[in-house]
Amino acid sequence: MALPISSVTPETEYAEIHGWVHEIRDLGGLSFFLIRDRTGIIQVTIVKKKAPEAVVEAAKAVSRESVVRVAGTVKGIEKAPGGRELVPDTFEIIALAAVPLPLDVSEKVPAELDTRLDGRYLDARRPRVTAVFQVRSCVLGVIHELLYAEGFINIQTPKVVAAATEGGTELFPIAYFEKEAFLNQSPQLYKQMMMAAGFEKVFEIGPIFRAEEHNTTRHLNEATSVDVEVSFADHHDVMDLLERIVVDVYRGVAETCPYPLEQLGIDLQVPGAPFPRLPYAEAIDIASSRIEEDLAYGDDMGTAAERALGEEMGEHYFITDWPTEIKPYYAMPYEDEPGICKAFDLMHPRMELSSGAQRVHDHDLLVSRIESKGLSAESFEFYLEPFRYGMPPHAGWGMGAERLVMTMLGLPNIREAVLFPRDRHRLTP
RNA sequence: GCCCAGGUAGUGUAGGGGCCUAUCAUGUCGGCCUGUCACGCCGACGACUCGGAUUCGAAUUCCGACCUGGGCGCCA
Numbered sequence: 164m165a166l167p168i169s170s171v172t173p174e175t176e177y178a179e180i181h182g183w184v185h186e187i188r189d190l191g192g193l194s195f196f197l198i199r200d201r202t203g204i205i206q207v208t209i210v211k212k213k214a215p216e217a218v219v220e221a222a223k224a225v226s227r228e229s230v231v232r233v234a235g236t237v238k239g240i241e242k243a244p245g246g247r248e249l250v251p252d253t254f255e256i257i258a259l260a261a262v263p264l265p266l267d268v269s270e271k272v273p274a275e276l277d278t279r280l281d282g283r284y285l286d287a288r289r290p291r292v293t294a295v296f297q298v299r300s301c302v303l304g305v306i307h308e309l310l311y312a313e314g315f316i317n318i319q320t321p322k323v324v325a326a327a328t329e330g331g332t333e334l335f336p337i338a339y340f341e342k343e344a345f346l347n348q349s350p351q352l353y354k355q356m357m358m359a360a361g362f363e364k365v366f367e368i369g370p371i372f373r374a375e376e377h378n379t380t381r382h383l384n385e386a387t388s389v390d391v392e393v394s395f396a397d398h399h400d401v402m403d404l405l406e407r408i409v410v411d412v413y414r415g416v417a418e419t420c421p422y423p424l425e426q427l428g429i430d431l432q433v434p435g436a437p438f439p440r441l442p443y444a445e446a447i448d449i450a451s452s453r454i455e456e457d458l459a460y461g462d463d464m465g466t467a468a469e470r471a472l473g474e475e476m477g478e479h480y481f482i483t484d485w486p487t488e489i490k491p492y493y494a495m496p497y498e499d500e501p502g503i504c505k506a507f508d509l510m511h512p513r514m515e516l517s518s519g520a521q522r523v524h525d526h527d528l529l530v531s532r533i534e535s536k537g538l539s540a541e542s543f544e545f546y547l548e549p550f551r552y553g554m555p556p557h558a559g560w561g562m563g564a565e566r567l568v569m570t571m572l573g574l575p576n577i578r579e580a581v582l583f584p585r586d587r588h589r590l591t592p
Numbered sequence: 593g594c595c596c597a598g599g600u601a602g603u604g605u606a607g608g609g610g611c612c613u614a615u616c617a618u619g620u621c622g623g624c625c626u627g628u629c630a631c632g633c634c635g636a637c638g639a640c641u642c643g644g645a646u647u648c649g650a651a652u653u654c655c656g657a658c659c660u661g662g663g664c665g666c667c668a
């Protein structure tokens with residue numbers, strides 16, 4: 164029975180391991196093989212005069228990144244990595260790797276992101292890349308756990324839809340038998356419909372698709388959205404929830420991912436809640452005093468403004484009370500001040516992570532909001548009908564999972580947080 | 593969509609009219625090496641994205657195509 168490499172300690176007497184040949188150092192009569200699995204690396208030491216002939220032969224034939232099965236005696240030796248090494252009586256090549264490799268897994272020579280993504284299966288063998296996806300898995304696990312613990316229902320909504328959610332963004336058209344259809348940009352309308360169904364608390368973690376031809380380090384054409392909707396809740400209630408999730412995610416990763424964090428060289432600091440809730444008007448004042456370009460009330464936050472605010476705030480924060488004009492039709496305007504609405508963005512100092520709002524739950528108000536955005540209410544009929552038969556007040560948000568992972572780990576490019584990113588130019592692998 | 597910068601061995605790079613039979617590292621192959629841990633030493637192998645133009649001469653300049661990275665807008 165093979166052991167995970169990290170579980171082999173100086174006290175282990177005998178071990179069998181499966182792994183990939185990370186590095187080979189042949190000193191002549193003595194050779195060292197570093198064998199790697201997803202949990203760690205162990206040194207296998209072969210003394211040619213003492214080792215079985217079959218071991219020596221296999222060791223001579225093996226190439227870097229081949230899959231091997233090695234079994235033998237474990238010796239506690241201080242000068243070996245991890246304080247132990249394996250002296251094999253069996254060294255079996257399970258799958259010989261061809262040469263040369265498309266990229267250097269041991270990271271002696273860097274590879275560009277494009278090269279790495281082309282050979283993602285190899286790139287992901289690199290401990291620092293594996294680590295990112297172990298953390299990502301943990302992040303999504305923590306979110307699931309927290310939401311289940313708070314009584315949320317995990318839903319799945321269609322990704323093939325007939326119309327845009329909110330207009331504005333470009334959609335990917337697809338052929339759906341004799342009809343035109345699109346890949347969904349957001350589960351927004353569906354999760355709201357489940358409020359009319361009385362589900363009260365729902366969440367969905369799934370893909371969203373945007374056909375924008377953006378070319379940045381923080382946009383993807385296929386992203387993972389963490390979406391939440393809660394009945395009988397206002398925007399502050401769901402900001403509280405979002406805050407709990409972010410803090411819990413950081414804490415969960417810090418507690419359960421020590422090896423990945425070590426690989427990434429990150430000393431993860433759990434952010435302190437509550438996060439400041441900065442009204443849009445104040446945010447504009449702060450940003451405009453710190454940047455060159457003109458920024459007026461009613462403008463969207465540009466990248467420079469976001470960056471300036473991020474420097475000022477230094478931590479996660481919310482921007483609240485946005486002008487109704489620049490938020491989607493489903494954001495609830497304040498009753499006493501309809502020029503601003505109960506929408507919010509959750510910001511990391513580097514970028515926006517999430518946006519949400521208390522939603523409009525009154526049918527007639529929603530129709531007038533849709534029309535004031537220049538959209539046609541008829542095309543939203545499937546969405547509007549539930550609002551006529553008992554729609555509770557509700558609020559929710561959507562958060563980019565990749566952005567959460569990216570900002571937490573300080574990744575330079577959002578593509579680092581996706582196994583097989585889809586961007587303007589990349590459709591394979 | 594707009595703007596900028598690039599494409600040189602498997603990988604990452606140097607070189608910006610003749611000094612290029614193209615640098616260095618890593619890798620691969622062969623040889624030596626019993627404690628390496630970026631092992632070391634000797635030798636070899638391997639590349640100028642494509643098409644056109646300018647020129648006596650182009651990896652280098654110009655035009656076009658293709659591909660890539662980044663900034664902005666917009667957003668998660």
